[in-house]
Amino acid sequence: MTIDEQIIRAKELIAKREEIDQQLAELFAGMAPAKKGVRCKTCGELGHIAKTCPTKIAAVGSASEPAR
Numbered sequence: 794m795t796i797d798e799q800i801i802r803a804k805e806l807i808a809k810r811e812e813i814d815q816q817l818a819e820l821f822a823g824m825a826p827a828k829k830g831v832r833c834k835t836c837g838e839l840g841h842i843a844k845t846c847p848t849k850i851a852a853v854g855s856a857s858e859p860a861r
């Protein structure tokens with residue numbers, strides 16, 4: 794395995810780990826809504842994750858609407 798292949802493999806594993814972390818965060822967020830350990834990567838607030846971020850959802854919603 795070359796260095797380049799190792800880097801690609803490492804990136805794949807990191808992406809997979811982040812996906813698992815996200816799923817675990819959602820799982821625990823669903824079990825305990827007031828879980829303190831969950832922090833949003835988008836706005837940095839506690840209590841929700843980037844996937845369910847109200848700031849991000851609002852930004853995406855306004856971005857899809859053409860500004861007049």
Ligand SMILES: [Zn+2]
Nearest residue numbers: 833835836846
């Ligand atoms: Zn957020």
